[in-house]
Amino acid sequence: MIRFTHVTKEYPRTGTAVDDVTLHVGKGEFVFLTGPSGAGKTSLLKMVYLDERPTSGEVRVSGTSSLTATDRDIAKLRRKLGIVFQDFRLLDNRTAEQNVAFALEVTGVPRAIIDPKVARALTQVGLAGKGTAYPRELSGGEQQRVAIARALVNDPFVIIADEPTGNLDDRATRGIFQLLRDINAAGTAVVMATHNLELIRRQEFRTLEMARGAVVFDSADAAAL
Amino acid sequence: MRSLRDALITFRRTPLLSALSVTTIAFSLFAFGLFGLVALNIREALDRLEDRVEIRAFVADGTAPESIGQAAGDIAHYPEVLNATMVTQEQALARAQKELGDFRDVFEGAVLPASIDVRLKPGMRNPATVKRVAARVKAFPFVDDVRFGEEWIEKLYRLRNIAGIAGVVLGLTFAAVSCIIIGATIRMAVLSRAKEIAIMRLVGATDGYIRRPFIIEGLLQGVLGGLLALLLTYFARSLINRYVIETIFFDRRVALLGILFGVVIGFMGSVFSVGRHLRRV
Numbered sequence: 078m079i080r081f082t083h084v085t086k087e088y089p090r091t092g093t094a095v096d097d098v099t100l101h102v103g104k105g106e107f108v109f110l111t112g113p114s115g116a117g118k119t120s121l122l123k124m125v126y127l128d129e130r131p132t133s134g135e136v137r138v139s140g141t142s143s144l145t146a147t148d149r150d151i152a153k154l155r156r157k158l159g160i161v162f163q164d165f166r167l168l169d170n171r172t173a174e175q176n177v178a179f180a181l182e183v184t185g186v187p188r189a190i191i192d193p194k195v196a197r198a199l200t201q202v203g204l205a206g207k208g209t210a211y212p213r214e215l216s217g218g219e220q221q222r223v224a225i226a227r228a229l230v231n232d233p234f235v236i237i238a239d240e241p242t243g244n245l246d247d248r249a250t251r252g253i254f255q256l257l258r259d260i261n262a263a264g265t266a267v268v269m270a271t272h273n274l275e276l277i278r279r280q281e282f283r284t285l286e287m288a289r290g291a292v293v294f295d296s297a298d299a300a301a302l
Numbered sequence: 303m304r305s306l307r308d309a310l311i312t313f314r315r316t317p318l319l320s321a322l323s324v325t326t327i328a329f330s331l332f333a334f335g336l337f338g339l340v341a342l343n344i345r346e347a348l349d350r351l352e353d354r355v356e357i358r359a360f361v362a363d364g365t366a367p368e369s370i371g372q373a374a375g376d377i378a379h380y381p382e383v384l385n386a387t388m389v390t391q392e393q394a395l396a397r398a399q400k401e402l403g404d405f406r407d408v409f410e411g412a413v414l415p416a417s418i419d420v421r422l423k424p425g426m427r428n429p430a431t432v433k434r435v436a437a438r439v440k441a442f443p444f445v446d447d448v449r450f451g452e453e454w455i456e457k458l459y460r461l462r463n464i465a466g467i468a469g470v471v472l473g474l475t476f477a478a479v480s481c482i483i484i485g486a487t488i489r490m491a492v493l494s495r496a497k498e499i500a501i502m503r504l505v506g507a508t509d510g511y512i513r514r515p516f517i518i519e520g521l522l523q524g525v526l527g528g529l530l531a532l533l534l535t536y537f538a539r540s541l542i543n544r545y546v547i548e549t550i551f552f553d554r555r556v557a558l559l560g561i562l563f564g565v566v567i568g569f570m571g572s573v574f575s576v577g578r579h580l581r582r583v
Contacts, residue, residue: 155504158506166504168497
């Protein structure tokens, strides 16, 4: 589903961000991506949704290869991914509903299909009653739920979450984490970057640890030993 | 539909820049239009004037009328010539008196030279041909002098060319400026919507989809600029008609072509800049 083969990413000014990473994430998996700031987590995730292409090696996501994908292929791929960030990235001048609907509108989904899908996604994240609220009227945790609803509304096969709880307090963090677990339980894979070790320690999920661009620990390998 | 709405939103968000784009497109086309009108009207005047272009060969006193008639017949066979008529001394006098009306007494007892009046075929009435024919006519031994509206015609031709060139040069300059200003408008629009565009990309909107509203915006500015230019030109022409001279206006096809040109400017300005700026978002 997601396969990295000897992937290296170098930036002209800051040097090597990802260093010869080979890994595979299977269908329906839940994977933590951890490591200190600057270890290459964000660069790695960006290559999953092909916002960046590797300098060398190949990234394959659901049949799309970083070596051959056109801009159009990348757009098509992203409709099957759900992407969530630390800073939510909601549009302030749109309500929760409109923010979620936005993801469908701009990919040409007919209006009649949009409304029920949006309602379902908002229900799924526990915001059924807050559809008409603007982001500024919502708490941080609720804003992140809107962002997750937007990620879910296209029925993605994987949610890619880059520090989704980085801006949230403990209670909200637990809520968001639980939500991602529920989503995973329903069959959607989740790749979540975090440096909240507290969160990881209590879980049985696969953990990838990065340092200086390389994957230095993979709990899947450790279990196999 | 959504693209159109988005394009209109940009108009509302940056009204000054949008208005500036429209205005510069309008000025570009207005420059084309004004000088185009001048050229058009000079051409029209030339056509009318050319109808009357005559080469008049004055014949030496005492030439036998048969010789003159013979020469007129020869000249009439030149490929450029429509007809050549002999005008006797008496006819010349009668014509002069008629043309002068109240002052006909001036010619009492005067003697005017006989002449051969040569009219060229339509399409041959340009300065070069007129000169060439005049030279041939002058070669007849009994022809004293040849007159034709040489300077007049050349001046008018030159004026028309200058008007045409000035219109094209000024128009193209303004068109280039319009493109730059449209580029700036698009840049502002792209930057003010950077977050939205980034999210569109994340959720899988295609580049074409993201570009579309900006290009529609450029097209709209082009249409508005074209209409405004047409209005300005028409207004300017009305003023000239009232206070200076009667002139003719572009026909509908040329007017439409002008608006179309505005659309092209708008399109090029937006296409060139939207690609460049989107890449930076």
